[in-house]
Amino acid sequence: MAKILSAVYRIPLQNMVGNTGFYVYQQIYPIYGIGMTFALNGFPNFISKLVAEQPDETSKSLVTRRAFHILSGLSLVLFLGLQLGSNWIAIRMGDIRLAPIVSAVAWMFIFMPWLATGRGYYQGQFLMGPTAVSQLIEQVVRVGVIIMAAYFSIHRGWDDYHMGTWAMSSAAFAAICSSLVFTSFGLKYLLAPAPLATHPLPSYRKLTKRFIIEGGTLCLVAAVVILLQLVDSFSVMKGLMTQGQLPDVAKSLKGVYDRGQPLVQLGLVVATSFSATLLPALTNALAKRQLIEFKRHTQAMVHVSLALSMAATVGLIVLMPEINRLLFGSLEGTTALRVYVISIIFAALITTYTSVLQSLNQYSAMIIGIIAGLVIKLTLNYTLVVRYGINGASFTTVLSLLVMFIIMWLGSPDDLQQVLLESGYVIKLLAISIGMGIVVLLTSHEIQALVGPAMANNRGTAGIITLIGVVIGVVVFVGGAVATRLFSIREWLVLPYGKRLIKAVAKGKEHHS
Template identity: 85%
Template sequence: MPKDHLNTMFRGAMILSISSLVAKILSAVYRIPFQNMVGNTGFYVYQQIYPIYGIGMTFALNGFPTFISKLVAEQPDETSKSLVTRRVFHILSVLSLLIFLTLQLGANWIAMRMGDIKLAPIIGAVAWMFVFMPWLATGRGYYQGQFLMGPTAVSQLIEQTVRVGVILMAAYFSLHRGWDDYHMGAWAMSSAAIAAVCSSVIFASFGLRHLLAPAPAATHPLPSYRKLAHRFIVEGGTLCLVAAVVILLQLIDSFSVMRGLVRQGQPIEIAKSIKGVYDRGQPLVQLGLVVATSFSATLLPALTNALAKRQFIEFKRHTRAMVHVSLALSMAATVGLVALMPQINRLLFGSMEGTTALRVYVFSILFAALITTYTSVLQSLDQYTAMIVGIIAGLATKIGLNYLMVVHFGINGASLATVASLGVMFAVMWVGSPEDLQQVLLESGYLVKLLFVSGLMGVVVLLTSHEIQALVGPTMAANRGMTGIITLVGVIVGVVVFVAGAVAMRLFTIREWLVLPYGKRLMKSVLKGKEHHS
């Protein structure tokens, strides 16, 4: 592969990674003020339908564009690229129409299966985003296939910014104009279609030129609609499934947690509020995953480069660094959240309800980060079997356990079922992955060192928060401002203990330290300290 072509590809990947990171942070952070404005029941209403939006976003932003970009890149000339894109648009238009009609006509049935018929109008509101899916997915996929990531990055940022703005406006009007939770939810979910309209503008010239203009004469044989549809189902479906793992678990929750709580004996209105408390875990997990995977993801271009140049030893080194950094950051985030959960819960959401359930739920970060990292490596090796089998096994575990666990243990049971299903997913992927990839977690006693450092950090953070609370007294400790101070001190102490433990235990190689923020500066300080000591 020519050097300038590789540079263009890596620069594009970096642009898309940065925009994705900003969009993910936006997507996680807005839910905290939103929950504070609308309360537990309002948050429940929004989160019940959110997984349907999340699946649509996966189709339009990650799964199908990635597959379409591969199709476009396979074509020999510009005319073929344009014609294949046009055929893909037709196939996606049929798919999106089917989804739209299913959601519109089946809204009452879906809402009843979720245990709340009042959700039907909100399902109808979110359905409109699927009308714009073909336009967005083909536009993004076409430009990515040309290694032009700018349009995708800009459309992604526009979409998230507009959507978050509309959602927070809906919450504001709900608060000040006395809207009920379902009216607010319908407007909040309308944000998906409004944002899709705004981001679609980016692809106006692309659409006029490649989708709506008269089709040029073919210069080479094109894949048939039947063959393309088959590849959409197999390859595109696989990419969508991988990208939507956590969202699919949330969808299962939407159909079983509320009903399980009612079966347990909770009054319907109380059950809605409890489900809203359980849903607090989702932004926490999302933020934890951003921290855990964003830095390791910076190694993806190097991984692709090593594979393209057939530098297999370098590929293994980069893989090892990705897995180690992702696991360490996800472990640190998980243990830190568990230790500080009472304070974080009160600080962000105004109460300590559901602290135990949230403590269990955040263990999802650990397994979800590993699944994300392993799927990135397996995709680069074109090994899909272990991923698909693992995801199906995990979803089956969640479906099989969730309702019964909620009936017997409430939202603690739902959290346990989520963590267990992700654990099954990762275990199946790990067993089905190449031996070299299996050994990455076990070599040099890495796992033992990490467990020791993380455990030490957790104990120190717990003791620190308890000492501060004892010092200021229970009344002062319950103040939201003081809770913020305790949380901040706990985070700083946790970072210092984890970094010091990692250096002392030689947890990371120099390559792995360089991936981490301020890792290069830390390595220089450690080396200077050794020189001075000697």
């Protein structure tokens, strides 16, 4: 729910504040996204591992307290760095008026240690409830404040930067509200007098080292797509101006390019959420040394993730003009968005492979892959934006993710490499996806011809074409998957309504025979 909320709110925001207002918000969003990764994924996951390692309750509470102290130091450095460096960051982004928005987002880092240790402690005790509730509160409050800021900007005549400052202040308001979930935890484990240690604890020096290496790696993995967006914030606007665009035009174009982010985010939610249901079974098989079972679960995870991301990507590429008009009210940037959504395939594969590699405690291929991808984005982005505009930025994002995935794939164990190559899976999937794309494209053209040019260019028609296209796409894809035996029984069971489909196919065969 939180992930869908965090992707969907951008659509009404863009419609309310326009391309330039959306640019102002999206320029600073990656800084929020990185803070969110620290407080929600990277550090809580690492702290939960620390807590789970401790032999008794006292040791668990004491190690959590030490983690809180280390994170407090880190958050203070980040807060002061953003506050004191806000002008420098804004100038490097090519727009000094962004400085107050950088200062506004910095306040969320003050609450990061409290949230990360609270979530990490409960996750280490196998309690996911507090993390889930705090995350949902955080997203609801943040999205509410952002939409209110957009509303006031329209009705009170605020300029885009004033709106952006209030919209980014939502991060701090949301952090305060979600921190309340951990009030009793904080009072008991972080602020009360420390109990006497019953077992030797890791020293602050050793813990800090582990935070940097293990926690830092988890943060890096969780923030892959956001880090690429951060590179865009520093180079796309400047590249467009070097290309000869006027500042206002460059801002508007960056806002158009940023339309791709909610589309990719939604695609990733679809592609990875179902395959992630296999993670507990994967960990269980590994713990019991059931290697054949582990390989089967891995195969199911990779196959489901790749199939859903491929289907979502092909659907988005084919229907992009209609989706662009329906959601954002114009066809601007359709080519750039078509290229950008290819990211979904590689980002989904990276997410799935990192889950498996983490369960095997193999971090080197992940770190090398992510660093290599970021280096490519950093070195090529500006040059390609100057030459090809926002299409160049989309291409470098896809290329960076492709390189990250190839390095992770080559650095993974042989069994994990073979998962993609077995039984002609990729060839079958490509054939089904291309077939689906052609059918949806022909359907879209037929509807446009039917309604005539006058009706073809409004949002209502775009909505009808998108809806019909999605339904036909799903039917063709599922039909193709059944006909080619793309999935095993185990893989069908992971998918929504997979069980019903298996029963329906079995009944059909009985009836036919």
